[in-house]
Amino acid sequence: LVTDAILSVEAAVRADQLAVGDPTTGDLPVPDSGEARDRTVLTLPPEATPQNVLTAMLTDTGMRERMLDGAFxxxxxxxxxxxDGVIHVVLDFERR
Incomplete structure (x- = not known):
């Protein structure tokens, strides 16, 4: 996977929306994305560390599958x- 600046901006916007209380959570389609893109969301407790974030990403089945999918x-x-300190992580994936 290669980091994409546009996808990162879109993911950051969604993370900010979740942080201010947007009630929609879980896996979401990327707005106006078509089938070439996918989004996954992870919510972690305030005391989460970078190691906790990585562990949670790798143990969350949907997120792990997307991260390891060679099509993305x-x-x-x-x-x-x-x-409230809750951490919201959003990953947007794109196929080429």
Whole structure:
């Protein structure tokens, strides 16, 4: 996977929306994306460390499958913390 700046901006926007209380959570389609793109979301407790984030990403079946799917070539990552300290991680994937 290669990091993509546009996907990262879109993922960061979604993470910010989740952090301010947008009630929609879980796997979401990327807006106006078509079938070539996919999004997955992870919510972690305030005390999460970078190691916890990686472990959670690799043990979350949907996220792990997307990360290891050879069809996805680009990824964008966005993170945001809510006022309650909850950490929101959004990964947008794109096939080429």
């Amino acid at each position: 070539t680009k990824v964008g990552v966005g993170t945001a913390a809510g006022e």
